[in-house]
Amino acid sequence: MMKIASAALWVHDQEIACRFWTEKIGFEVRQDISLPDMEGFRWLTVGPPGQDDVSIVLMALPGPPMMDDSVQRQVLDLVAMGFAGTVFLTTDDCHKSYAELSARGVEFTEAPFDAPYGIDAGFRDPSGNSIRLTQLAELPVP
Template identity: 35%
Template structure:
């Protein structure tokens, strides 16, 4: 059996702000933008990985969710405790500079990790953790 990753979901509270980060700063292409019952899902991905997508989903994709549930999810999102995504690149320093120049919320500048990666970290506009890494050559 061969199983591959197709789609991953990231909760956001403002799709337009998230698009400015994922599309403009990280240079992902928008594959679909779907609205349904007052909610929105935007699918993006790297042009070099046409079969893998990230979907920016509503914070709470249940129109019947209580106000208490919505507040709890918003609080978790603001703390960066919901989801994260890790990207790989062949030039983490250039990627870092591009995202920082676009206004990315820097958590960690590029550093060499003891486990063979050079990486950096940001928070997207919703508070989700975004890491970018590069394999180091030994």
């Protein structure tokens, strides 16, 4: 059986991203490993407490030869606009989580609103990645 272990987000700065996800969102650092033999490559993952089998990789953009300056700039620009992917978080109480995260300094792009699938809100991380916070409604099973 295959399972999802982690998903990656491109980040402008791993330290800033780590502080955001741990201090503001409340996630914990799972792995923080620097590999000097790989030109200082840093494997940095975070995840929600109590959900140990899933993590988000806070991935710095690689330089040459993987990405030249032009490609790196294009990727960073797409991330900053929120077009490099979305992380979907669920909560039992979207309004309460919205209030808690707002009090910690998370700036929401969308306040909680009713949607056919539940209550939804949106924010971005410091790099611009799109994050959705959703309280899922009980939907009928077909």
